[in-house]
Amino acid sequence: MQRFLAFLICLGLAFPASAQNADAPIQQVMQTHADLLAKASRKTIRVAIDALIDSGLPAAQEVLERWQNKEMWLDEETGLFVFAEEIDRDTIRIFDVGDGNDLGEVPDDGFKQLKPNSGVRGLIAAGLVKFQLIDPDATVRFTALEAISRDPDETHLPALRDVMEGETDPALSDQMTRLERLLTIEFGADDNEKIDAISYFAGDLGVDARAALNPLVATRIEVGEAVPVGAEVIRVVTPGDEALPKTEAFELLVRADLAPPLIPANEVREALIRNIDGDTVAGVQVASLDTDSARNAAFATLVEQGLAEPAATTEEIDTALGAYQFYEVFIGAPPGIAIAAQAVLSDIETSVALNQTADLALDAISLASIYFLAAIGLAITFGVMGVINMAHGEFIMMGAYTGYVVQLFVPDHTLSILLAIPLAFMVTFAAGVAMERLVIRWLYHRPLETLLATFGVSIALQQLAKNIFGTQARPLTAPGWLDGSMVINDIVSISYIRIAIFILALIFLAIFLIVMNRTRLGLEVRAVTQNPRMAASMGINPDRINMLTFGFGSGIAGIAGVAIGLYAKVTSEMGSDYIVQSFMTVVVGGVGNIWGTLLGAAMVGTMQKGIEWLNPSNTLAAQTYMILFIILFIQFRPRGIIALKGRAAEA
Structure with a gap:
């Protein structure tokens, strides 16, 4: 009875295999190449893989994937291929390759698992890639x-x-x-x-x-008794040249067993110490071995006695080097390929150099736009009023902190920046007016006192910022659409924030020109700049113009602070990072002239980037060299690139 039940169970387990769909198109393709699939080898299996791929059947990709994962089996009784999962040591669950139907569990007797080797799996992987492509x-x-x-x-x-x-x-x-x-x-x-x-x-x-x-x-220098004849040799190298120092050339001889190794001085000393006999070494008094020549002579005696390995002398080294030929050969590829690659790399190096120059120019323009924004307000106050405002950097800092405070209440970064720009202008405009009314107005025509007073205000504003915001850097987050960079190629790129700052600088250049050339305020400012007494006689109040001008310049510094804060750290000392460059920009360009300020910013920015490129490891040295250059420039052109007439020119 038990045997009969066992027979029924086996029959039931075997039955599903008989339900395989032998007419499935994918099965027919596989049957065409059944022998190759059953005994796959890297040399012969490509035909079967190509047939599966070229069949265009949707099931072909799954067949390759299952085969690669060793989930494809061969029913040795029917000769049909199936997918299978191992249930236990003796049982598998099989699936039809055509439609994926579950054919049930069967003993693994009579089924052969197809296990492709690494080479075949590589070909299968390539076939799968083709499906993806x-x-x-x-x-x-x-x-x-x-x-x-x-x-x-x-x-x-x-x-x-x-x-x-x-x-x-x-x-x-x-x-x-x-x-x-x-x-x-x-x-x-x-x-x-x-x-x-x-x-x-x-x-x-x-x-x-x-x-x-x-x-x-890739190349390598080799040595031989003569230079071999052939295209592999690039050039003959002379020991002592830059490409092959004599020490390296001799090491090549040693590695090629063409010369004995050199004995370092410490090994000479150790050999002498090992052979001390009382107070002598090789018959020489130890006390007399106080020079290199004496030690070398004693060492030579040890060599003659067979107590030390011989060392090559300078003359022997030169003789050995002269007896052999040194030459450079390609080792990365055959000569024809290497020469072609060398020519293309040379062309690439030229393109790289040109694009690095373009990238450096973009960086210089970007830095110049930042300096222009930082200096434009100073150009107004310094040019119109002759006031050396050392607190100008702190107005930049106030603008940046204004942007930070706005973002605390307005989480939308785009909206917060749009609100921060006019608000920073109003805050720093008011601060500039207050400073002019309380300090500056009492110090006109006294530049030294003005410098000292504004320097004191600068220190006070820095300390006030520390008391309110602390010493830790505060974030001024740019909108998401300013994240990342505009990548032109693998070398040239520029961040979107810097592009935005450049556009903002152009906008304020246009605004300044419109205000100065198309408005009554601009007319009055220009009149006071040229001749304050004549302007006063025409009904213009120079005192009021000075106040508004100082406030306007301070307000622009606040907007510059918002822009600079988007990529630089916002701290109480951030203004001091730009005050020196701002003054240099104004002085080089020409005091009080907006076009001069623009040219000055371009000159200072380009110069700084150029010096940093020549000496990238030391930015402090780059700034020092730039300041020295500016000093020399002023010696030849004390009024700047574009000199201004009127009171500013007389200051």
Whole structure:
């Protein structure tokens, strides 16, 4: 009875396998190449994989994935392929490869698990990549290209070439072409196609291109009795040249067993110590070994006695170097490929240099716009009133803190910045008017007293800011749409915040020109600037104009503080970081002239960036050199680039 039940159970377990769909299209494709699939090898399996891919059947991708994961089995009785999951040591659950139907649990006897080796799995992976590269979803295709670029394999090259022509998205098509060229450089079948792929990257700025080409031009200096005849030799190298110091050349001889190794001085000393016999070494009194020549002579005696290894003398080194030829050869690639890569890299270096110059120019323009914003208010007060306002940096600081306070109450960063700009102007305008009424008005025509008084106000405002906000830096967060940078290529980029500051500087340049040239206030300011007594005789109140001008300049400094605070730390000392550059900008450009201030900002910004580029490790030295240059410039042009006539010129 028990045997009968066991027979029924086995029959029931075996029954599902008989329900396999032998007519499924994917099964038929697999049956066509059944022998290759059952005994897969890297040399022969590509035909079967290509047949699955070219079938266009939706199930082909799942077959490859299951096969790669060792989940495909062969029913040895029927010769059909199935998917299977191991239940326990002796039982598996099988699924139809055509529709994925669960065919039930069966003993694993009579089923053979297909276990592709690493080489076959690599070909399967390439086939799967091809499925991703022809996926209707462009995002999937992009992801596949990114995956290939991160971990390229020689099997990816034919997969890319098969799908390139059918790509409809221009951006993805360009990316595929670029990736195919990179893979050709690494995995190409012959030198000619590699050289053709290398030429594709002439002038290219991509880091990936340089990473692919640099290993191809790797060289090594070798030594021999004669220079070998052949294209592999790049040049003959003379020991003692910059490319091959004599010590390195001799080390090459030692490594090639063409000369004995040099004995360092410490080893000479140790050899002498080891062979001390009483108060002598090799018959020489120890007390007399107080010079290099005496120690070398004693060491030579030890060598003659076989008590020490011989060391090469300078004459012997020169003789040994002269007896052999040193030459440089390519080791990263055959000469033809290496020469082609070297030519393209030279072209790339030229493009890199030009783009680095463009990037440096963008940085200089960006810094100049910041200095212009910081100095424009100082140009107004200094130019019109002749007041040396050392507290101008603190008005910048007040504007930045105003932006910070606004963001505490308005969490929307875009709205908070839009509110902070006019509010910072009003706050610092009021502070400037108060300072002019309480301090400056009593010190006109007394520049030294004005400098000392405003310096005192500067210290007081810094301490007040510390008492209110503390010494910790406060955040002034830019709107999300200002995050990141505008990337032109792999070298040239500029942050959106700096672009916004540049645009803001242009806006305030336009506002200033409109106010000064199109309004009554501007007319009166210009009149007071040119001749205050004549302006007063015409009914203009110079005292009122001075007050409004000082307030207007301070208000612009507050707006500059909001802009600068978006990318710089907001602290009580932040104004001191810009006061020196602001004064330099105004003095170099021409006191009181807006166009001079603009040119001065451009000159100071460009100069600072240029010096920092020449000496990137020391920004303090860069500022010192810049100040020295400004001092020399003023010696030749004391009134600045654009000199102003009137009271400012007489100050």
